Amino acid sequence: MLHLRLITPAERTDEVVRLIEKTVGTTHLVVLPGAARNPAGDLVLCDVAREAGDELIAGLRRIGLDDTGSIAVETIDLSLSRRADRAEAEAPGEGADAVLWEGLTDATHEESTLSFTYVAFITLATMIAACGVVLDNAILIVGAMAVGPEFGPLAGISTAVVQRHPRLACRSLIALLVGFAVAMAVTVGFSLFMDALGLFHRSALEGERPNSAFVYAPDAFSFIVAVLAGIAGTLSLTSSKSGALVGVAISVTTVPAAANAAVALAYGDTNQTLGSSVQLLVNLAGIVVAGTLTLLAQKYFWKKQRGFSRRAA
CATH class of the missing domain: 1.20.1080 (Glycerol uptake facilitator protein)
Structure with a gap:
C-alpha cells in the first residue's frame, strides 16, 4: 500500500476527492479543511494499493495539483486493515508488477x-x-x-x-x-x-x-x-x-x-x-x-x- 498526503486549494478539494473515490484500490480517505498553511489549503490523506498508485498520481497531476498544491507519496510497510486488504484485492493487477513511473x-x-x-x-x-x-x-x-x-x-x-x-x-x-x-x-x-x-x-x-x-x-x-x-x-x-x-x-x-x-x-x-x-x-x-x-x-x-x-x- 501507498500513503498519499495531498495539499489542495480549497476550491479544488472536491475534485480531488472525487478522483480518489472513483479510483479502484483507494481507502482510508481523510479530509481536513483548512489544515494546510504553506501552501494554504485543505489536507487530504488516503491510502491506495500500489497497483493503482500510478493511475491516481497521474490523475492528480493532470488536474495540476503538483503546481497548485502538493503530492507526497510514502510506502506503507505495515497496514492492519480489512479495508486496505479489500482495496488491494479490488485493484486490477498485482502490486509486485506495478511500476510507479513518477x-x-x-x-x-x-x-x-x-x-x-x-x-x-x-x-x-x-x-x-x-x-x-x-x-x-x-x-x-x-x-x-x-x-x-x-x-x-x-x-x-x-x-x-x-x-x-x-x-x-x-x-x-x-x-x-x-x-x-x-x-x-x-x-x-x-x-x-x-x-x-x-x-x-x-x-x-x-x-x-x-x-x-x-x-x-x-x-x-x-x-x-x-x-x-x-x-x-x-x-x-x-x-x-x-x-x-x-x-x-x-x-x-x-x-x-x-x-x-x-x-x-x-x-x-x-x-x-x-x-x-x-x-x-x-x-x-x-x-x-x-x-x-x-x-x-x-x-x-x-x-x-x-x-x-x-x-x-
Whole structure:
C-alpha cells in the first residue's frame, strides 16, 4: 500500500476527492479543511494499493495539483486493515508488477545528479579497484564494485528513453561521463603516487593475474552478464527491492575496468588500457540496453495485465 498526503486549494478539494473515490484500490480517505498553511489549503490523506498508485498520481497531476498544491507519496510497510486488504484485492493487477513511473523518474533523477558526493564515491571506488587489480585481490575488486554509484545514471538513461525525458537523459549522461573521467584521472595520479612509494609495480600489472585478468579481456560473457545485471537492477528499482542492487553492483566490471584502464595508462600499457576501456563500454551499453528493454516490457505487460483484470471483473 501507498500513503498519499495531498495539499489542495480549497476550491479544488472536491475534485480531488472525487478522483480518489472513483479510483479502484483507494481507502482510508481523510479530509481536513483548512489544515494546510504553506501552501494554504485543505489536507487530504488516503491510502491506495500500489497497483493503482500510478493511475491516481497521474490523475492528480493532470488536474495540476503538483503546481497548485502538493503530492507526497510514502510506502506503507505495515497496514492492519480489512479495508486496505479489500482495496488491494479490488485493484486490477498485482502490486509486485506495478511500476510507479513518477517515483522511478524522481529516484533516477536524484541518483543521476552530478554532485560532489557522486564523484567522490565513484572516485573512491575506482581507487579501491586499482589496488585490487594491482594486488590481484578479488575482495578489493568486489568491494569497489559495491561502492560504485554508476547504476543510478545508467538507470536514469533507460528511464529517460522510455519516458521520453531528454533532460533526465542529458543529466544522467553527464554524470556518467564526467564521473568516470574524473575517477580515472584521479586514479592515474594515485597510481603514479603509489608507484613512487614503491607500493605499485608495473611488473604486478604485467604478471599473472588469475583473479583480475577479466577486467581487460572482454568477451561475449561480458555483455551477457551486463544484460542480466541490467534486467535485475531495473526490476529491483521498479519493485522497490533495493537489496538486489548490491548483487547487481558486484556482477558487472564497470569500476574495475575503469581502474585497470587508469593504472595501465599510468604505466603506458596501451593494450590493457584499450582492453579495459572496451570492457567498460561493453558493460555500460549492456546495462542501458537491458534496462530500457526491461522497462518497455514492464510497461507493455502491465497494460495487458490491467486490461485482463478489468475484463475479468
